[in-house]
Amino acid sequence: MTRAKDFFNDAEKERIEAAVQAAEARTSGEIVPMVVDDSYDYPRAEILGAGLFSLATATSLSWAFFGESLWHFLWLFAAAFFPFKLLIRNLPALKRRLINPAEIAAEVEEKALVSFLERDLHHTRDATGILILISLFERRVYVLADRGINETVPAHTWEEIVHIVTRGIHQGRTCEALCAAVARCGELLEKNFPVKKDDTNELPNLIVE
Structure with a gap:
């Protein structure tokens, strides 16, 4: 931008x-x-978007590779959250859609x-x-x-x-x-x-x- x-x-x-x-x-x-x-700066949009994308990513990967393990889901969610948050912050077009x-x-x-x-x-x-x-x-x-x-x-x-x-x-x-x-x-x-x-x-x- x-x-x-x-x-x-x-x-x-x-x-x-x-x-x-x-x-x-x-x-x-x-x-x-x-x-x-x-x-x-709309921090709620970053948190909400990162949470949704991390939830989808962690759910898909845990089902596909770890037999729906809750523990694997949790670390996958945590690992994905901040990269998605940073991604949303740097993609204004995407961030606007979350507001x-x-x-x-x-x-x-x-x-x-x-x-x-x-x-x-x-x-x-x-x-x-x-x-x-x-x-x-x-x-x-x-x-x-x-x-x-x-x-x-x-x-x-x-x-x-x-x-x-x-x-x-x-x-x-x-x-x-x-x-x-x-x-x-x-x-x-x-x-x-x-x-x-x-x-x-x-x-x-x-x-x-």
């Missing part, structure tokens, strides 16, 4: 930051794209909320911070806006931004899609949150974690 630090090359990072600067030149909103490796989609959605949302607070997006002068989170392991995009924006812009508006980015990822043009999403955020905010004469850039234009 591509790591967050390698997800965009230097030229693409410059394009994204330039797109943020252009959007923020029209609005007092602060738009922050953020890319993370994952929103959570309930509802848990993935909840963890991505929590990561967005925590990042919003940790990165001080809630401390902008007019409460107009927007986070566009791309969580690579989960293959999810989440948009979170501060209270100043949500009081004016309906929450379902951000579904359009999510769709722009996810479609771009699936088409292999993530940088272009993220730039388009940033520009669209600027358009949505321009009317209700016009740029002010004393406006300053309060937040980073791109975060890679």
